[in-house]
Amino acid sequence: MIAAEHLKVAFGSNVALASVSLRVAAGEWVALIGPNGAGKTTLLRAIARMIRADGNLVIAGRPVTSLSHRKLAALIAYIPQHPVLPSELTGGDYVLLGRTPHIGWFGTESATDRRICAELMARMGLAQMAQRQLGSLSGGETQRLVLARALAQQAPILLLDEPTSALDLGNRVDALELVDELRRERSLTVLSAIHDLTLAGQFADRLVLLAQGQIAAAGEPTAVLREDVLSRAFGAGVRVLRTDDGELAVHSRRRRV
């Protein structure tokens, strides 16, 4: 679904992405991990074409340069790390914004658009939030509304930038479980940046470790979540433990013990 070759992004003389090549297959969940400033957000934004990037980028078999803004938005739904949430907007109107790629420049939402959003919100247990204002909702509730808005785009590709960073322990797992269920139900392709290495290993099919604008390691969680690989990328002592049910848990070491 996503085929990026030698993507390069520079802000002035500051190179954010050196030369990144990445393929994400249809239905796959790939997680971008790496230290702050490694280029995770930049890579997501470059794939969503929100910033200019050199290199080749093919989305759903089509070079992105041949796609209009609207066609691209019908293929890729992007959720930034900190979405703008106008506090007076109701949940229902917010989710309706996701239908924008399917509405003409001067058009307005049709009954079909409203039905799609209503069904989606019912499916995600958000029906009672349709009339509530965003400013009155909790972090976990808004996170699910943002996901609903992205799914209302009905795009086959979902790009998530740190979808769990604002959530507590339980809400984190809930949010990622929801993404996982919906992606299986709707055969979505997911590419997400995730800070929490343990969660990344639990949910993603493959991990891509970015460091200093380049791919430092990529592969299945067991191949990437290794003490030597992570210690080098993060510049910190790391221990990788295996839990009783066989999952990997990443544990940071104090500098001085």
Add this chain to the structure above:
Amino acid sequence: MRPAATTGAAAVGAPSAPASQRAGQPSLDAGGQSATALVGGIRAGRPILAATAVLLAALVIGISIGPADLSLGTMARSLVEHLPWHPDTGVAPLDAAIVWQIRLPRVLLGALVGATLAGGGAAYQGVFRNPLADPYLLGVAAGAGLGATAIIVSGASLALLPAAAFAGAAAAVVLTYALGAHARRLGDDTGLVGGAGPGTGAGTASILLAGIAVAALFTAAQTFLQQQHTQNLQVIYGWILGGLTGATWSQIALIFPYVALAAAVLLAHRRLLDVLRIGEAEAGSLGVNVPRLRLVVVVAATVGVAAAVSVSGLIGFVGIIVPHAVRLTTGHSYRIVLPVSMIGGAAFVVLADAAARILLAPAEIPLGVITAAAGAPFFLFVLRSRRARQGVA
């Protein structure tokens, strides 16, 4: 804590969600239908009707007020005179002329100007996502002021004044946009303006800064011209303060095509301005071509506002106060804010002009003084009453 999700038909409901929604694929015929009613979209009908009623009342008050004491019946009959196949009304020709040639054009011109300033202000606030944006933000006022001053001091026919004011306003905004775009390209290359690339607000920040610079430049030129010709000071000052004195049908005909076009274009973009409320970056990721949207809206608003100020002078405050009063009383969606601001702006200027005519009669107070003096307390009142309502709720 929660059941492990194994398939797509696993539980996802919120803890408080009804059981029907939690049981895998929820029964949409029940939950979905009620939700369809909930995701109803934005309805602007009632606020528009209410604002229209206020505007009609304002128009009646505006036409009623003046030195000649005319009854409502006389006014109604004077208007009937201009219908085709009208019955014989028996209105004195002088009274009919006062209504048709003096009061009606003044009130209608005020309504057009008010609608354009308020609609333009709402559009600027939407497109720059800045509550302090007003229609004079990008140099319209300074440019129009320079054009008008140039004509007045040159001794040319004042009939040229609207054209010169319009040209000055347009020139200022074109210069602002060119400077802003140039600064933005520099910013992209050097990182001097704004953050990391487009979508972070760097685009609007550079345009707003350019607007400040251009306004300062044009105001300096205007002040210089004015100081060189102090004998014209009163005429220049009278124009800058704004007013509808001596409004004519030909002025209405002159600006109508521009303000109508501007209103049509702005209203056509009201849903996209709603999408822009979640920010340029996210609107872009939803497929909206944000730079194009911004350009179209700014050009439309500028053409309308430049046409309005070319005949009315610089009436201040309308473009900020009316859209905010609408937001505070009816809602934040541009599908409500744009049309209701236009209607409400028309009513506000008509009423302000009525006050300008009667408060110190037979002298007239400059309309710009009234809009500012009446606007500020009115705004505080709206803000206060809303706070009080929220305090109760």
